[in-house]
Amino acid sequence: MNLSMKDKIIKRFLEAKDEPISGQQLADDLGISRTAIWKHLQNLQEEGYEFITIKKKGYKLIAVPDRVDAAKISSYLKTKRFGHTIHYFEEIDSTQRLAHQLARDGAKDGTIIIAEEQTGGKGRMQRTWYSAKGKGIWMTVIVRPDLLPHQAPQLTLIAAVSIVMAMKSLYTNFTPEIKWPNDILINGKKCVGILTEMLAEMDRVDGLLIGIGINANHEQTDFPDELQEIATSVAIEEKQKVDRAQLVAEILSYLERYTDEYIENGFKSIKQLWVEHSCTIGKRIRASTIREVIEGQAIGITDEGVLEILLDNGQIKKVYSADIEI
Ligand code: BTN
Incomplete structure (x- = not known):
């Protein structure tokens, strides 16, 4: 794991939970002097971490700033x-945007870029993505599987399934559902958006950039007027503030597991999970594409993630990109 010394110290404290750690122990574990440890602890206090000294035992971490940084994520990572x-x-x-640059410069499979705030968040179809400070999970995962370009959309579906499974494993007060192509809704309101972009050559995927935006700790009043009726957050639905770093780590676990399973055994089981958690399939829908509005019953998705709609005249129509009303 690629952590700075500061992050290694925080991770060590987070993993020790309520146990104090002595300065000597830390210095030995991390291979630096006790004075250097002490200096790091001073700097951390300035950033909002709080430590107390327990006689003859060492330091105990008692308060952590609400951030979704490397130390916090990696303390949960499996x-x-x-x-x-x-x-x-x-x-x-x-x-x-940064993920594109890092991927071109050779970033490793599974590298993540995450921020407290985005000033120019990108959504699907050239929309902007509202990314409030300290409230959400605004992250891109660089995935570099050995795939052919036509298989790339399957990774987007894997991302949606991974987020749903992570939420189901951590929270109990709501059931997340996938709305085609890749929104995650809770009680009919959007909570997660996914934007997948690809770096590819004619015959080979060089990297996939899976952009994940999760409204995590927003209160309803945190959303701008135009999103009031259509957006929700994990905290609103779970009825308590959530630990964003824990959710990130859980999503990464499922994403790694399902990506590996897909490479090894193919798409079938993942597609089944997607369909099971979808709120689109089986419903009568209206799909607005750039060219037309199509009404009918959503009957399934193809292996490429294309939506199949059964029209009233019995014809099956394939939809590649659209806004869906259910
Ligand atoms: C959508 O339109 O539903 C997709 C939204 C994707 C937003 C995420 S936030 C992290 C990453 N960085 C961006 O600029 N966009 C994606």
Whole structure:
């Protein structure tokens, strides 16, 4: 794992939970002097971490700033590769934009870029993505599987399934559902958006940039007027504030697991999970594409993630990109 000394110290404290750690122990574990440890602890206090000294035992971490940084994520991480390199920012224009650059420069499979705030968050169809400070999970995961370009959309579906499974494993007060192509709704309101972009050559995927935007700790009043009726957050639905770093780590676990399973055994089981958690399939829908409005019953998705709609005249229509009303 690629952590700075500061992050290694925080991770060590987070993993020790309520146990104090002595300065000597820390110095030995991390291979630096006790004075250096003490200096790091001073700097951390300035950033909002609070420590108390327990006589003869050492330091105990008693308060952590509400951030979704590398130390916090990695203290929860159980993966083999995903999230082992974390680029964390207080503020960025778009994690997606930086991901393009890092992927072109050879970033490893599973590298993540995550920020407290995006000033130019990108949504699907050239929309902007509202990314409030300290409230959400604004992250891009660089995935570099050995795939052919036509298989790339399957990774987007894997991302949606991974987020749903992560939410189901951590929270109990709501059931997330996938709305085609890739929104996650809770009680009919949008909570997560996914934007997948690809770096590819004619016959080979060079990298996939899976951009994930999750409304995590927003209160209803945090959303701008135009989103009031259609957006929700995990905290609103779970009825309590959530630990964003824990959710990130859980998503990365599922994403790694399902990506590996897909490469090994194909798409079938993942597609089944997607369909099981979808609120689109089986419903009568109205799909607005750039060219037309199509009404009918959503009957399934193809392996490429294309939506199949059964029209009233019995014809089956394939929809590649559209806004869906259910
Ligand atoms: C959508 O339109 O539903 C997709 C939204 C994707 C937003 C995420 S937030 C992290 C990453 N960086 C961006 O600029 N966009 C994606």
